[in-house]
Every structure is written in C-alpha cells, then in structure tokens.
Amino acid sequence: MADTSTSTTKRPHVVVLGGGFGGIAAVRKLKRADVDVTLIDRHTYNTFQPLLYQVATASLNPGDVTWFLRAIRAKQDNVRFVKGVVLTADHTTRTLGLQSGQTISYDYLIIAAGVTTNFFGIPGAEEFSMPLYKRSQALAVRDRMFAALENAVVNRVDEDLRIIVVGGGATGVETAGAFAELRNNDMPTTYPELDTAKIHITLVEMGEHVLAPFHPKLREYARKALVKRDVDLRLGTAVKEVREDGVVVMTGDKEEFLEAGIVVWASGITAHDTVKGWNVPQGRGGRIEVDEHWKVKGLDKVYAIGDVAISPATLPQLAQPAIQGGKHVAKVIAKEQKGKKVKPFKYSDKGTMATIGRASAIAQIKGLPRLTGFPAWFIWVALHVATLLGNRNRFATMINLTAKYLAWGSHNAIVGETPIIIADKPETVSALEGRYGEGAATTKAAARKAAEATAAGGFEAIKQAPQDD
Numbered sequence: 001m002a003d004t005s006t007s008t009t010k011r012p013h014v015v016v017l018g019g020g021f022g023g024i025a026a027v028r029k030l031k032r033a034d035v036d037v038t039l040i041d042r043h044t045y046n047t048f049q050p051l052l053y054q055v056a057t058a059s060l061n062p063g064d065v066t067w068f069l070r071a072i073r074a075k076q077d078n079v080r081f082v083k084g085v086v087l088t089a090d091h092t093t094r095t096l097g098l099q100s101g102q103t104i105s106y107d108y109l110i111i112a113a114g115v116t117t118n119f120f121g122i123p124g125a126e127e128f129s130m131p132l133y134k135r136s137q138a139l140a141v142r143d144r145m146f147a148a149l150e151n152a153v154v155n156r157v158d159e160d161l162r163i164i165v166v167g168g169g170a171t172g173v174e175t176a177g178a179f180a181e182l183r184n185n186d187m188p189t190t191y192p193e194l195d196t197a198k199i200h201i202t203l204v205e206m207g208e209h210v211l212a213p214f215h216p217k218l219r220e221y222a223r224k225a226l227v228k229r230d231v232d233l234r235l236g237t238a239v240k241e242v243r244e245d246g247v248v249v250m251t252g253d254k255e256e257f258l259e260a261g262i263v264v265w266a267s268g269i270t271a272h273d274t275v276k277g278w279n280v281p282q283g284r285g286g287r288i289e290v291d292e293h294w295k296v297k298g299l300d301k302v303y304a305i306g307d308v309a310i311s312p313a314t315l316p317q318l319a320q321p322a323i324q325g326g327k328h329v330a331k332v333i334a335k336e337q338k339g340k341k342v343k344p345f346k347y348s349d350k351g352t353m354a355t356i357g358r359a360s361a362i363a364q365i366k367g368l369p370r371l372t373g374f375p376a377w378f379i380w381v382a383l384h385v386a387t388l389l390g391n392r393n394r395f396a397t398m399i400n401l402t403a404k405y406l407a408w409g410s411h412n413a414i415v416g417e418t419p420i421i422i423a424d425k426p427e428t429v430s431a432l433e434g435r436y437g438e439g440a441a442t443t444k445a446a447a448r449k450a451a452e453a454t455a456a457g458g459f460e461a462i463k464q465a466p467q468d469d
Contacts, residue, residue: 011035018111022306027039044068045066048389052132057142060414062135087277091300109301128263148261165201181358205233206239221372280302281297290310319387351363
C-alpha cells in the first residue's frame with residue numbers, strides 16, 4: 001500500500017474520519033493549532049441532513065444542501081482532503097487502510113463517521129423501503145414519487161396511491177407533512193387528472209406519540225397539525241414486514257396490510273458496517289464507546305464524536321452534540337500540544353425543533369417559552385439556513401424555500417428524470433383531458449365523452465363535447 005501521509009513537518013498529524021457536523025467542527029477548531037489535519041470522507045461533499053427531506057419532496061436542489069469538502073482549504077491551509085473509505089485501522093502502528101489501497105498514518109484520530117439506517121432486522125425493510133439518510137437516497141425518493149404519479153395518470157387514475165413514512169421522529173414527521181402539503185397544495189394544479197382524496201400519506205409510529213422527546217403540549221400540536229393536513233396517523237403501530245407492494249403492520253393484536261407504492265424508512269440508526277474493521281469497542285447499535293472527553297475507551301489519542309459514539313451522558317442524536325463534541329476534542333488536542341488539560345465535556349442544550357409544514361412547527365429553545373406555529377416555523381427556517389455551510393447554499397436554499405412557502409401561485413417543483421410510462425390498455429387521450437372537474441380527478445364520464453367526440457368528428461367535435469366547468 002502507498003502511504004499518503006504527506007506531512008513534511010514534524011507537527012502532529014490529526015486525521016478526521018467524516019465530513020459531517022462533528023468532523024467539520026473539529027477541523028475548523030484546529031485551524032490555529034500547531035498540527036496538520038487530513039479530512040477523509042467517502043463523499044466529496046458534506047450533506048446537510050436536516051433538509052434532505054426537502055430534496056425528497058421536490059422543494060430543494062441537492063446542491064442546496066451539499067457543500068464541497070475541498071473548499072474547506074479556502075480559509076484553512078493546514079488541512080487537506082482525501083476521498084476514500086477506511087476499511088482497517090491499526091492503532092499500534094497508527095495507520096489506516098483505505099479501500100483504494102492507500103495507507104494513512106496518524107498521531108491523533110477523530111472518528112466522526114456518522115451512522116446509517118437501522119432496519120431492525122424487519123423482513124423486507126432493507127430490500128423494499130427507501131431510507132432518507134444520503135443525498136442519493138433523497139433523490140431516489142423524489143424520482144420514485146414522480147414516476148408513481150406519472151404512472152397513476154396513465155394507468156391508475158381511479159385507484160388509490162399510498163406513501164408510507166415509517167418513524168414518528170423529526171425526519172418522519174417533517175417528511176410526512178411535506179408530502180401532504182405537496183398533495184394538498186400543488187397536485188390539484190399539477191396533477192388535475194388525479195383525485196387527491198385517493199392519494200394517502202400514512203405515518204407509522206410504534207410509540208404512542210410523534211416526536212416523543214418533546215413536551216406533551218408540543219407533541220399534541222404536531223399530531224393535530226398532521227391530522228389537519230390529512231396525514232393518516234398510525235400510532236402504537238409496529239411494522240412487521242415490508243413488501244414490494246406495501247407494509248404489514250400490527251396495532252395491538254390486529255394485523256393489517258397497507259398497500260403502498262413508496263415506503264420511506266425514517267426510523268432508527270446504526271453504525272456503518274465498516275466500523276467493525278476499525279478495532280474499536282462497539283456498544284449498542286454498533287456505536288463506539290467513549291469517555292467524558294470523547295476518547296475511545298482503551299485507545300490512546302483516538303476519539304469518536306457525534307452519533308457514531310456512545311458517551312457516558314445520554315445525548316440527543318442531533319447536530320449540536322456532534323458540533324460541540326468536535327470542538328471539544330479539537331481543544332483537547334490543541335491544549336495537549338502545550339502540555340495543558342481541559343475539563344471533561346459538558347453538553348450545552350440549545351434546544352430542538354421540528355416543522356410540520358408552512359407556518360407550522362414546534363420549538364423547545366433554551367431561554368424561550370415553548371413555541372408553536374409561525375414563530376417556531378420562522379426560527380426553524382432562519383436557523384437551518386444560517387447553519388448551512390457556504391453562502392451559496394444559504395442563498396439558494398432561502399430562494400427555494402421562499403418560492404415554496406411564500407409564492408403561493410407557484411407550483412414549480414424541482415424534478416428529475418422519470419421513465420416513459422407505457423399504458424396498460426390502449427386509449428385515446430383528448431386535448432381536453434385533465435381539465436374536467438375542479439382540480440381533482442377527471443371523471444370517467446367526461447373522459448368517455450371526449451373520447452367519443454374524438455372518434456366522431458375530430459378536433460371540432462371535441463370543442464363541442466359537453467364539459468364540466
């Protein structure tokens with residue numbers, strides 16, 4: 001293997017695995033430290049995961065929520081980036097083996113690799129459901145949704161179409177709410193052929209509440225906001241199996257099959273399988289066990305931060321613990337170069353938020369009363385935009401969210417490619433098809449009249465055919 005550790009100085013070499021919230025925080029905190037830093041990630045970009053559901057529901061471009069990791073050198077010249085997947089770690093020789101065949105040596109190692117989707121061993125979940133943890137997954141959900149809608153227009157105009165979201169945490173609630181608003185606000189205009197009453201958004205949660213970590217008052221607000229948007233809430237309901245055409249659920253002693261075209265999996269996390277080759281102590285969910293300084297138990301100068309780590313204190317799986325953890329570890333390393341020590345990590349809880357849709361959110365923020373509705377939603381938007389990496393991302397996201405939430409007359413979804421739809425049965429489509437009714441479904445009678453008119457006398461006959469206003 002080639003050794004790619006190219007530091008030409010004798011300064012300590014800090015290797016950071018993962019360019020997420022924690023990894024970036026650690027790298028930036030080391031800007032003025034007397035060290036060289038190498039950032040390793042399997043992708044060339046950072047993904048702002050809290051807004052991935054907006055990509056999946058056609059409100060944001062993938063580029064709005066991703067940031068080029070190599071751009072970190074613009075304001076920090078003691079860092080370099082390596083694209084790669086770490087397969088092995090030898091903590092005796094302090095070397096990492098990459099999938100590419102490269103070897104990277106380190107003096108300090110910060111593991112900030114994040115986590116991935118946990119399917120809990122449920123039959124069919126990994127095979128047939130769609131996670132929402134990466135940019136490619138968000139795009140897959142978006143394109144699958146529009147492909148299903150286009151197919152429904154041609155082949156299933158009189159049938160029901162269901163999207164199931166599994167998991168009542170923030171990601172599940174926000175995704176279900178966004179799907180519902182897309183159906184309620186946009187589809188009567190963009191898909192007039194379909195009856196929105198036949199398009200169902202179902203949220204399945206094993207617990208008795210959505211957003212369980214929040215105060216009961218806020219949980220109840222979120223529940224009512226989802227119901228108001230006609231989200232089919234299935235609380236106290238466990239997923240027993242995911243099939244290609246739907247989900248088997250269990251509510252109490254009652255088993256039920258819910259037919260669905262799309263199943264979005266927004267429940268549970270676990271460490272990446274590659275962590276098993278890193279020779280670190282793993283606990284629940286494969287996460288790495290650390291002490292009060294985020295130092296990996298039993299290893300010297302090896303740290304783990306963020307969701308991939310299990311700390312002595314119970315911390316929420318949010319961005320702030322990862323960011324604060326990254327800064328703390330960087331401080332530990334910088335101080336150690338000067339022969340100094342720092343106090344154990346203490347988490348500063350800044351609060352948490354979740355949004356349900358336009359002007360509807362909940363917020364528990366330190367120093368403020370519990371917020372709901374527009375005030376919580378405004379803070380949610382402002383904070384998420386401000387937290388994005390890079391001004392281009394902030395401007396683009398602000399423009400697209402403004403178009404979605406404030407430009408009421410616009411229904412310009414951000415779409416990708418969908419496959420050509422082949423009709424199950426030959427049919428004649430008239431020039432007026434899709435204009436019947438009041439923005440809901442094209443009635444069978446109207447469609448039949450247009451088809452008969454086409455056969456009888458061409459375009460002039462179509463113009464004279466009876467229509468519904």
